[in-house]
Amino acid sequence: MKAQSLKFLLVISLVFGVLTGCNKAESPTDQPSSAASPVVLKVGAAAVPHAEILDYVKPKLAEQGIDLNIIVLDDEAQLNPALADKQIDANYFQHVPYLDSVTKEKGYALTVAGKVHVEPIGFYSNKITALDQLKDGATIGIPNNPSNEYRALVLLESKGLIKLKEGISNYSATPKDIVDNPKKLKFAEVDAAQLTRSLPDVDGAVINTNFVLEAKIDPNTALFREDANSPYANIIAVRTGEENRPEIKKLIAVLNSEDVKKFLKDKYGVAVVPAF
Incomplete structure (x- = not known):
């Protein structure tokens, strides 16, 4: 009886171990973790040169896990309302004096995240x-x-x-x-x-x-x-308090790179001058 009982216990233990092993192997927590989804960053922009510049840096941001969505509106005057209403995360079409005049008139809480270029008028x-x-x-x-x-x-x-x-x-x-x-x-x-x-x-x-x-x-x-010392640098504008978001800081860093400086010079010459 003792021998039979011992055999029975051994069989039960083996079955339990196999089942436990299967369950452990199939546990979702033990599966290889999938890559993190990219962070979507929506930036409203003027068609030229702003959207073209953003399109140039889009692959560089993708390498850093940022999916840059470039949104061009027919009426650029709607880009600040769209930002204020949280339809987009940032915009890129205006200079500081224009932003100041609009925020004063409309009461928008918008601020400058970084300067990119000057378009001498x-x-x-x-x-x-x-x-x-x-x-x-x-x-x-x-x-x-x-x-x-x-x-x-x-x-x-x-x-x-x-x-x-x-x-x-x-x-x-x-x-x-x-x-x-x-x-x-x-x-x-x-x-x-x-x-x-x-x-x-x-x-x-x-x-x-x-x-x-x-x-x-x-x-x-x-x-x-105008000469290159114009105070009218075109900027990335964001909602006040969001200028330190990681994806915004990465956007500014890429736009202020030596690579972009060369791109501006090669593509636009005197028409678009780096402001960084």
């Missing part, structure tokens, strides 16, 4: 090829949003065409702030995105470089432009 014309050909009473097209309008007027002032009143410090000015206009220039205030189309109707226009590039106009045809 320039003066273009279909009718003249040199500044001394600009006639008295000529009509000049300028952007109609506050920060870029001021920027355009400052550029014209730098060439001695006008003089603005003293004490303007909020990056906001209109032709009403001109105190000296020796050529009696007239000004057409036009939506910035439409200025390239207005060139046939004016004697010249001060146009943002991204719109020049979109219109396939050679930026080298500008009669004059």
